[in-house]
Amino acid sequence: MDRYTFKDFKSDQEVRWCPGCGDHAVLAALQRALPEICEKTGCAKEDLVVVSGIGCSSRLPYYMNTYGFHSIHGRATAVATGIKVANPKLAVWQACGDGDALAIGGNHFIHAVRRNVDINIILFNNRIYGLTKGQYSPTSKFGAVTKTSPYGTVEHPFNPGSLVLGAKGTFFARSLDSELKLNEEIMLAAAMHKGTSVMEMLVNCVIFNDGAHALISDRATRADRTIILKHGEKMIFGKDRNKGLVLDGLKLKVVKIGEDGVTEDDILTHDAHNDNIGLHTMLADMKYPEYPVALGIIRDVEDITYDKAVHDQMEQVTEKSKIGCMDDLLGSGAVWEVK
C-alpha cells in the first residue's frame, strides 16, 4: 500500500480560482486529508474519483491528480451515483456549489441522500452564482440584492442541512472555509462514513458576495456566533466557553453556565450517532442571532447503503438462479422446436 502526502493529490494544472476565494482552502483541506483517508480506508490513489457539475467549485477535479469527471450543470450527483454503483470499490468524492446542487441539481441531490449511496459530497455554499457573475442562488438570503434581484430577492433560501435531514440523510457536517483543521476532520469522518456524506462548506466569494458568511465567520466574534459540535462532547461555545445549549420543552435554548443555577451538567451532550433525527434537525436549523450556527459533524448514523444493497441483491439472485449465461436465458421459458 502506497503512503501518500498531500502533494500526490495535486495535479499539474494551474488553480484558476480568484485570489482570496474560499475554494482554495477547501481544496487544500481535501488534499491534506487524503493521505490519512487513504491510510485509514485502505484506498489507493487510483481508486479515488472526483466528480463535479458546473460552477466555480466544480473546477476542482482538474486540480486533483486522481481520476476525475467534470460533468454538466447539476448532474454531478447522478454521475457520481453511476460510478459508485458500477464499482463500489471506488471512493467517490463530489464537488458542487449551492446553485449546482440545490437549484438545477436539486432533484439528484435529494435522491442521492434518500438512497444513501456511499459518496462524499462537498457542497461549496457561497450563496451566489459566481461563474455567471453574481446572480442569486437558492441559498441567498431573503432580500439579497444581486444582478438578477436588483430590488432584493423575494424568495426563501434553502438551509442545506434541513434539506439533507429532511431527506433522512445519514451524514451532515457544516464548516467554514477557513477552518482548515476542522475541515480535515470532517472529510476524514465523511470518508469513513458508509452512505451519502454531505459536507456544507460555507465559502466566501470575494468578487460577487464578499463577506457571504461574515456575520459568523469574523474572527473576533466567531466563537460566540458558532458552535463546533463534537460527538460525545457538551454543546458548549463562546469565547469564554461559558455558553451552552439546553432543551427547553420542544426547543433548544442558549444558556450561560453559572447563571440561573445552570451547571455544565445541564448542557446537552452531542450524539451524532443517535438515529433520532429531531435534535439533529434543530441543531442544523439554528440561526444567528437567536442561536449560534452549528459547525462540525451534526449527524453521522449508519444505515443500508444503496450501492451495497444493489450488489448484495445481485449476489443473492445469482446464487438462486438456474440461468447462468445468455444461452441458458435464450432457451428458458416457453420454447418450441420446429423439425
Add this chain to the structure above:
Amino acid sequence: MQHKVIDAKDVVIRFAGDSGDGMQLTGSLFADMSAIYGNELSTFPDYPAEIRAPHGTVSGVSGFQVHFGSCHVTTPGDFCDLLVAMNPAALKSNAKWLKRTAMVLIDEDTFDAEGLKRAGFTTDDPVSELGIGDRTIIFAPITTLTEESLKDSGLDLKAVHKCKNMFTLGMASFIYSRPVEYVYGYLERKFGKKHPELVAPNKKVVTDGYNYAANIQAIPNTYTIAPANLQKGRYRNITGNQAVAWGFIAASEKSGRPLFCGSYPITPATGILEELAIHKYLGVTTMQAEDEIAGICTAIGAAYAGDLAVTTTSGPGLSLKSEALGLAVMTELPLVVVDVQRAGPSTGIPTKTEQTDLAQVLYGRNGECPVAVVAAHSPAHCFDAAFTAAKIALEHMMPVVLLSEGFLGNGSEPWRIPSMKDYPEIRPPYATAADSPFRPFERTPETMVRKWAFPGTKGLEHRVGGLEKNHAGVLSSDPLNHEIMVRERAEKVEHLADVIPALEVDGSASGRLLVVGWGGTYGHILSAIHEVRDSGKEVSHVHFDYISPLPKNTEEVLSGFDRILVCELNSGQFADYLRAKFPGHCYLQCNKVQGQPFLVQELVDAIEKALQ
C-alpha cells in the same frame, strides 16, 4: 347446422374490450398458442394511455391484433377476419377494421341500453348503425355464460367477470382449431403458486367457452391454419422490448463488461427496464433513476467506471437527455440510448407508434454533436440491433442511439433462437500500463477511436468532462484545437461506415422505382412490395438499419433508380436527410402521422402511384 372446416392460409384476429377486460392477455395467449402450433405470426397491441378509462367508452377500448398463418407473416395485418368485441364501444371503434368476410363475436350481455349509450350509439341497433349487417355477427351472452360456468367456483362476482376473457379465448380456440392445452399450462404457471384457487376456474371457463362455440349452431365455418414452413430449430416468441434487453445482456457477455441500465419509466420503453431488472443474475445492474436526466447521467458515470452502460426512453425522455448525450459525445464514452418512439410532439399520444424522433436524434443537441444511429426493423431484430449498437459503442468509444418504435417494442413475433457462439466477440480499446501518462483523447488514426481507462487502474489517472480539451485531456479553448476535436469526433462516426454492412437491394439493382424504408415499417413495406410484384410490376426495395453513418454504397444504390419513394411514419424526416446527403435524385414520399403503422394497402397505393 354442421359447420364447414376450411383451410386458411392466414387469419387476423382482433380482440377488443374495455381496458380492464384482459384483451392484451387474451391476444398474447392466442399468439403464443399459435406460435407453438407452428404458425408464423405478428402481433400489435393497440391500447389507450389511460389504465382504466371511463368504463364502456370508446376512449377506453383496448385492442390486441394477432396475424398468424401458414405463409410468411410480416405484419399484424390491416383488416381482421374475426373481431371479438366485449362491449359496444369495442365494436364501434373497431368496426372499420373488419374485412368484408369477417366474423364478429359479441358479448350481447353488454349491449344493453346503457352500454349502447356509453359507446355513443344513437339507436338500439348498433349493427345497422355501423353498416356491418353483411358480416357474420355472433351474439353470445358471454357474461352470463361465464357466471353460469363459475357459479359453484366460490369466486365472487368481480373475480368471475375477470374470467370473461378466458371464455372468449376458448371460443376463438374452437373457431381456429387451436389446442387449448397451452392455456392450461399458462394458467398453472401464472396462478399455481400464489393463487392456486384460480387455476381450476379459469381452465373451466376456457373449456366451457370452447364447448359452447362447438355446440351453438351459429358458427358457420371453422378454420385450420397449417403450421408454416419455418426453418428448423428452436423458437420462442419475443417482443421488441424484450429483445432489446436480451441483446444488451448478450453484448455484456461477449464484451465481458457488466451491464448497467439507468432509466426512468416511460411508455412505451418501460418494458426494457422491467425486463433487464429480472435478469440481475447475469450481472445486470438496473437503476430506476429519479428522472430521465439521472437515467442517462448514472449510465455515463457507469460507462466511465467501465460498464456497458445503457439508458432507455421515448421521445420526451430523449429531449431531457439531450445535454447529457452531448456530454457522452464530448467525453467519448460508450453508451447506448434506446428511443422507443411514440406519437409526439410533447406528450403526444404515448401508447401509439411513430417514427418522428429521427430529426431529434440526428440534430437535437447543442454544438457539433454527431452520434451513431441504428434502427431496429422488427421485434426480433431488436436483439441484433441492440447487440450491434452496444458493440459499436464499446469498440468505437461513442454514444449510439438505437431507434425502436412502440410498434416494435410491444409487438411480437416468433424468433428462431440463436446460439451465442454465432455472435462476434466485442473488444473494447482498453488502455494499458504502457499508455501512462494517459492522454485520454489520443486516437488510433484509422478509426479515430480513443482508449478506455477505468478508475481503479494505477497510473492512468485522468480527467474527462464537458469542457473542450486537447488530446492530452487538458482544458483548451484554443480555436484551432477546438476545430480539430470537432472534426475528429465527427470523423470517428463517419469511420463506422467501414465496419457496417452495405445495403442489400431486394429486387433489381436498377429500374424505375426504389422503395426506401427504415425501422419498423419493414414488414409492411415487404408485404406491399410482394403484392405489387404479384400484380406483375417491377419494383425494388432497400431498408436502412444504419442511419448514421449511412452505408457506404448508399449513393450507388440510389443512383440505380429513376424514382425513390421514401416511406416513413413522419412528415419526411429520412427523405429530407437523404436529400441533403445525396442530392440530385428524384425523391417521392409516402408519409403517415396518425400514431398507427402503415396499412399494407396504403403502401401498395403509394407504390403504384409512384410507378405511373
